[in-house]
Amino acid sequence: MRDRPLSYLLLVPAFLIVLATTLYPLAYSFVIAFREWDLTKQNRPGTFVGLDNFTYAFTEPGFLNSLWVTTIFVVTSVVLTLFIAMSLALLLRRTGRMHTFTRIILILPFAMSPALIGVSYRFMFNPEFGVIAKGLGAIFPALQGVPWLASPDLSMAILVLTDVWHWSPYMTFMCLGGLASVPRETEEAARIDGASGFRIFFGIVLPQMKGVLMVVAVLKTIFALKMFDQVVTLTGGGPGNSTETLAYFIFNVGFKWYDMGYASALAWILTGIMMLISIWYVRMLLSERKVATA
Amino acid sequence: MAEVKLVDVEKRYGSFLAVPKQSLTIEEGEFLVLLGPSGCGKTTTMRMIAGLEEITAGDLMIGGERVNDKPPKDRDIAMVFQNYGLYPHMTVAENIGYPLKLRGFNRQAREARVAETAEKVELGKLLKRRPSELSGGQRQRVALARAIVRTPKLFLMDEPLSNLDAKLRVTMRAELKHLHHELGVTTVYVTHDQMEAMTLASRVAVMRKGRIVQLDTPKMIYSEPANLFVASFIGSPPMNLIDGVISQGTFTAPGVNLPVSAADRGNVVLGIRPEELDLVPADGEGLFSGLLYALELTGESTLVTLREGTTVVCARGGADFDAPIGTRCALVPKAGARLHLFDKDSGERV
Numbered sequence: 001m002r003d004r005p006l007s008y009l010l011l012v013p014a015f016l017i018v019l020a021t022t023l024y025p026l027a028y029s030f031v032i033a034f035r036e037w038d039l040t041k042q043n044r045p046g047t048f049v050g051l052d053n054f055t056y057a058f059t060e061p062g063f064l065n066s067l068w069v070t071t072i073f074v075v076t077s078v079v080l081t082l083f084i085a086m087s088l089a090l091l092l093r094r095t096g097r098m099h100t101f102t103r104i105i106l107i108l109p110f111a112m113s114p115a116l117i118g119v120s121y122r123f124m125f126n127p128e129f130g131v132i133a134k135g136l137g138a139i140f141p142a143l144q145g146v147p148w149l150a151s152p153d154l155s156m157a158i159l160v161l162t163d164v165w166h167w168s169p170y171m172t173f174m175c176l177g178g179l180a181s182v183p184r185e186t187e188e189a190a191r192i193d194g195a196s197g198f199r200i201f202f203g204i205v206l207p208q209m210k211g212v213l214m215v216v217a218v219l220k221t222i223f224a225l226k227m228f229d230q231v232v233t234l235t236g237g238g239p240g241n242s243t244e245t246l247a248y249f250i251f252n253v254g255f256k257w258y259d260m261g262y263a264s265a266l267a268w269i270l271t272g273i274m275m276l277i278s279i280w281y282v283r284m285l286l287s288e289r290k291v292a293t294a
Numbered sequence: 295m296a297e298v299k300l301v302d303v304e305k306r307y308g309s310f311l312a313v314p315k316q317s318l319t320i321e322e323g324e325f326l327v328l329l330g331p332s333g334c335g336k337t338t339t340m341r342m343i344a345g346l347e348e349i350t351a352g353d354l355m356i357g358g359e360r361v362n363d364k365p366p367k368d369r370d371i372a373m374v375f376q377n378y379g380l381y382p383h384m385t386v387a388e389n390i391g392y393p394l395k396l397r398g399f400n401r402q403a404r405e406a407r408v409a410e411t412a413e414k415v416e417l418g419k420l421l422k423r424r425p426s427e428l429s430g431g432q433r434q435r436v437a438l439a440r441a442i443v444r445t446p447k448l449f450l451m452d453e454p455l456s457n458l459d460a461k462l463r464v465t466m467r468a469e470l471k472h473l474h475h476e477l478g479v480t481t482v483y484v485t486h487d488q489m490e491a492m493t494l495a496s497r498v499a500v501m502r503k504g505r506i507v508q509l510d511t512p513k514m515i516y517s518e519p520a521n522l523f524v525a526s527f528i529g530s531p532p533m534n535l536i537d538g539v540i541s542q543g544t545f546t547a548p549g550v551n552l553p554v555s556a557a558d559r560g561n562v563v564l565g566i567r568p569e570e571l572d573l574v575p576a577d578g579e580g581l582f583s584g585l586l587y588a589l590e591l592t593g594e595s596t597l598v599t600l601r602e603g604t605t606v607v608c609a610r611g612g613a614d615f616d617a618p619i620g621t622r623c624a625l626v627p628k629a630g631a632r633l634h635l636f637d638k639d640s641g642e643r644v
Contacts (some may be wrong), residue, residue, distance in 0.1 A: 183377060183379065185375045185376075185377050185378070185379035186379050186380070186381055186382070188344075188346050188366075188373075188375070188379065189373065189375060189379035189380075189381075189440075190381070190392075191345075191346070191365070191366045191367060192344060192345075192346075192366045192367065192371060192372065192373045193367070193392050193393040193396055193440070194367040194393060194396035194397055195367070195396055199396070204381060207383040208382060208383060210383075
């Protein structure tokens with residue numbers, strides 16, 4: 001008990017850093033979300049405009065487009081990442097030299113910087129000299145000269161692909177952890193009870209991994225909602241605005257059009273979406289725990 | 295009900311031989327206990343019977359049919375696991391009814407059978423609960439109910455009572471025995487607890503290093519151990535084993551002089567159970583004399599340990615026996631006591 005004042009004192013530096021780098025900007029952005037502030041005209045926040053920045057967002061095509069693009073991106077990348085991560089986890093679940101080796105090299109994509117991944121894939125899908133574009137053209141002649149990143153649908157597909165490629169390893173490890181926590185005896189009991197492999201997976205293993213899969217899904221959703229780096233380095237939001245995600249759109253509004261008030265309002269809308277997902281997740285998790293510990 | 299036959303069955307993990315070639319026949323309706331210390335291969339043997347481990351060599355027959363290549367679900371067996379193996383996301387009723395569901399029983403038939411089975415193991419009021427809401431004993435009952443809900447050819451039980459407290463273990467043991475009597479299904483039971491083995495089994499297979507070292511009724515295993523390992527493993531407190539020599543019809547060791555009807559030989563181990571020894575006054579015709587080393591009151595009796603040189607002998611005395619530690623005491627075999635002689639090198643019975 002005597003150490004309590006000292007423990008608070010030791011927390012002060014960390015708190016000050018968080019205050020300066022996170023809490024203050026967050027609070028400040030909340031204040032300017034209700035103000036007009038064109039950075040090309042004034043260096044301080046302007047007049048109070050109430051909810052105008054927020055209501056304007058829902059009538060403005062740029063925001064609505066980015067919302068739609070983000071939704072498509074989030075849904076496809078989360079579903080694909082989850083599916084691939086779970087499949088890889090099942091394959092890598094066994095122990096053995098090959099499995100250990102594969103697990104080690106599997107972490108490499110996650111170790112790469114997202115911005116670098118974007119640049120690499122942009123080169124690899126270049127129709128003139130890209131290794132993937134050329135390779136696909138050699139295998140499927142119909143794909144020769146396809147302008148991969150010049151097509152709205154294909155560029156979105158490639159953006160999703162790079163994200164799934166980047167995140168699947170990490171999520172695979174989370175799924176492996178989840179699988180390891182499923183008691184082998186429940187699977188063996190089901191085998192003896194007469195369940196097929198398909199039924200054991202869907203009826204016994206998957207329900208026991210609900211908690212882990214929820215964490216994976218929520219984390220991946222939040223990361224996908226913030227998608228920015230690869231958009232900048234891979235597609236630049238294009239062609240047109242077909243891959244302009246919400247985070248990239250907010251960046252453009254704030255740092256290309258210098259409309260700080262509107263950009264702050266958009267950032268808070270994105271924060272609101274992520275908070276809603278987090279609250280839903282925490283409530284689900286708490287109700288799960290209640291069942292488990294009742 | 296079915297007869298189970300293992301013919302020259304062997305299990306290897308790579309170059310490691312877990313269960314060397316062995317044969318075993320489990321009679322129809324029999325309660326066979328595989329007993330041995332950890333790592334002796336008893337669970338591996340059971341898992342081979344269950345189909346959870348592949349058999350490296352040999353044949354496994356259940357009900358006269360070779361089942362080596364059959365998956366567990368086609369062997370018509372039920373198994374109770376050490377950690378219960380209950381499905382945590384299902385209710386008690388769903389857990390018990392799951393084998394029926396997989397075998398295509400309709401809902402009505404399933405519910406009726408589940409209710410009937412739950413009553414048998416006194417789970418009737420807990421059907422809507424999940425395993426996490428049950429005590430260890432209740433979970434074990436659910437695992438049992440799931441096994442007996444249909445009538446398989448064979449029950450396999452892998453240390454099913456080891457996670458229960460001592461009192462509950464005794465209760466569950468009686469219930470298992472009653473269930474076996476009622477259902478009459480061939481049962482293979484794995485345990486390292488000799489008390490479970492002795493009380494439950496029709497026959498006990500004592501295993502060591504993957505091999506069955508003695509296969510007999512509990513009574514014979516106790517009274518006629520085939521070797522030193524079985525002699526020391528069965529019985530609580532264990533059999534007294536005294537190293538010595540036989541010369542001119544007398545077994546001699548530090549503090550011991552005992553007439554035996556065996557030819558002269560060195561390197562021999564004499565075995566006698568503590569309950570077959572009587573405490574006598576130190577100056578009497580005691581055949582083992584030593585200083586009182588420890589007294590342990592067990593309730594109904596007192597375990598008396600005497601020591602002389604390197605020889606330590608334990609006897610079961612009356613509950614009211616008391617004497618200061620260090621007192622010289624003597625022991626004599628009771629009338630009709632069985633003396634066991636083993637070769638010290640091979641461990642085999644002489």
